Amino acid sequence: MNGLETLVETYTIQSQNLLTIIPEKDTKHSAFSTATSKYQRMAVESISTSELDGGLTELSVTFVGLTSSSGLPLALVRVIPNTGSGIFGPPVVIEAEFLTDLTEFQLLQGQLSSFSTAEPSSTIKIYRMPSFINGTAMPSNPRPPFQQSGTGLTSAFLYRYEGYVMQNIQTTRRGQFNVAIISFNEYAVSIGGATGGFSKGIFSAET
Numbered sequence: 001m002n003g004l005e006t007l008v009e010t011y012t013i014q015s016q017n018l019l020t021i022i023p024e025k026d027t028k029h030s031a032f033s034t035a036t037s038k039y040q041r042m043a044v045e046s047i048s049t050s051e052l053d054g055g056l057t058e059l060s061v062t063f064v065g066l067t068s069s070s071g072l073p074l075a076l077v078r079v080i081p082n083t084g085s086g087i088f089g090p091p092v093v094i095e096a097e098f099l100t101d102l103t104e105f106q107l108l109q110g111q112l113s114s115f116s117t118a119e120p121s122s123t124i125k126i127y128r129m130p131s132f133i134n135g136t137a138m139p140s141n142p143r144p145p146f147q148q149s150g151t152g153l154t155s156a157f158l159y160r161y162e163g164y165v166m167q168n169i170q171t172t173r174r175g176q177f178n179v180a181i182i183s184f185n186e187y188a189v190s191i192g193g194a195t196g197g198f199s200k201g202i203f204s205a206e207t
């Protein structure tokens with residue numbers, strides 16, 4: 001579904017040579033395979049062996065990655081109902097599953113997004129959902145991000161709406177790539193007002 005490919009190759013070898021032939025995890029397909037087509041972006045994920053008669057062993061090698069030489073598959077986007085989510089839009093979470101060259105740390109640092117801002121009175125960064133992920137168009141914000149200020153009965157206030165922002169990240173390393181699942185929620189923050197503090201609207205992605 002996320003575009004990751006799996007390839008299994010089987011070899012029959014002398015059992016006495018098994019330990020010298022077994023490839024290490026993450027060995028590139030192009031460095032190990034005896035097939036005519038070599039794939040630079042596929043790597044060993046697992047192996048299995050089966051003893052045969054005559055001092056032979058069957059070695060099965062599973063590779064994962066991409067057979068293409070460049071580019072990444074389109075992202076898989078889900079709209080998941082979630083009670084309690086939603087500000088101007090419906091109560092949903094936007095979830096994107098995709099392959100990426102980025103590490104989890106880079107994703108957490110917002111390298112997927114072209115816009116970031118900080119929460120009030122905090123160093124926590126807020127990253128808006130990008131318009132596209134791996135060529136897949138993401139859903140539009142229910143309203144364009146905006147900021148509104150004014151004066152209430154007792155003090156000034158500021159209301160800031162950011163649209164969908166990145167909330168949760170999960171990554172699983174598969175070969176040379178990370179399979180990333182990122183959820184996005186609507187986010188808004190109110191600063192000041194009668195209490196002089198701030199409150200925010202970002203909701204759990206758990207269903």
